Amino acid sequence: MAAALAVTLIIGYAVVDPPGPSSPWPAWSAWPVAAVVSFPVAVRRRRPRAMLALACAAATVVTVAGAVAAGAIWVSFVPTVLVLYLVACTTSIAWSAAGLAACLSAAVTAVLIFYAQVFPGLAPAHSPSELPQAWPIEIGAIAVLLTAGWATGTAVRWNRQTTARLVGHLAETAVADERRRIARELHDVIGHSMSLITVKATVANHVADARPQEARAALAVIEQTSRSTLAEIHRVLDLLRSDGDPQQARLPAPGMADLPELAAHARSAGVEVELTVREEAALPPAVAMSVYRIVQQALTNVITHAGPARCSVTVDVDGRQAVIEVVDDGSRHGRPPRQDRSGHGLIGMRERARMYGGAFDAGPRPEGGFRVSARLPYNPDGTTP
Structure with a gap:
């Protein structure tokens, strides 16, 4: 107008x-x-x-x-x-x-x-013009x-x-990179499971006649471990492609026990973290690792975009699903909050939740700050519901 x-x-x-x-x-x-x-x-x-x-x-x-x-x-x-x-x-x-x-x-x-x-037919101008x-x-x-x-x-x-086009390409690249990273992390879990199966199978084979009870116990462990490992392999095959990634050094997979250390690191960066973990049942290793990574990335976003701030982290495990919620109240020192957290971190967290058929949501809160929530459903044997 x-x-x-x-x-x-x-x-x-x-x-x-x-x-x-x-x-x-x-x-x-x-x-x-x-x-x-x-x-x-x-x-x-x-x-x-x-x-x-x-x-x-x-x-x-x-x-x-x-x-x-x-x-x-x-x-x-x-x-x-x-x-x-x-x-x-x-x-x-x-x-x-x-x-x-x-x-x-x-x-x-x-x-x-x-x-x-x-x-x-127009009348001449009253005064000559410099523009002809x-x-x-x-x-x-x-x-x-x-x-x-x-x-x-x-x-x-x-x-x-x-x-x-560039933004779309970057998003696709981020998803592919995150899937390859998930595959490298799951490599440790799958390798450990297959080693356990091999050991238990060897024990069962040697004691099958002399100690049948011990053999049956070993076979039960093999059954449970193989189900969980097979579920992880299916997830990886569904999400990833074999593209000749170089082998990575074997590292212990982080899990629920490492969450307090994450909170301590965030506190040292100026974020007041209140960590609440309600674990009614033990998580399969791969699910626990995904929970750890989601919380880690969410706290990293708080430190980067909102810190110093106050943040609450809640992890609720009831034997059927792991529910994660990370909420911060925004910067408390007068710095304008950066609400746009649409980078690759959110893409990675969303991919982890999708791998288990779960749900993921992230966005600014009406009262200020940011909220990240994820739900990872699973069966006790590690398979997807």
């Missing part, structure tokens, strides 16, 4: 006080004419294509009718330039190029008709403005599309 008003004033002033001969229309008509020509600018965002046609048609009509002044015809096409810029930003290059060609053709035709039929009134100058100015508006809009559209 502000742009339309500004253009209206510019066009009206150019008609009232032109550089060349005045328009044969009454002086008061300059403002209604300017308003009509500038109207498409006010509503260009609703229907850009229709407003481009309307702006070009209005400028062409007022030019042919002699409602504009010699030497200032190009000003009446400024609204067309503004709408053409928006069209080039939001439509295909073929459509916007066709619009540019149509506008140029209409403008050239209107200017030639004006100088052939209207200009010879000639159709090549008018056509050249209009062509430069229209081309510049179209080129700028096309460049903006290309930049937006390139940025969108």
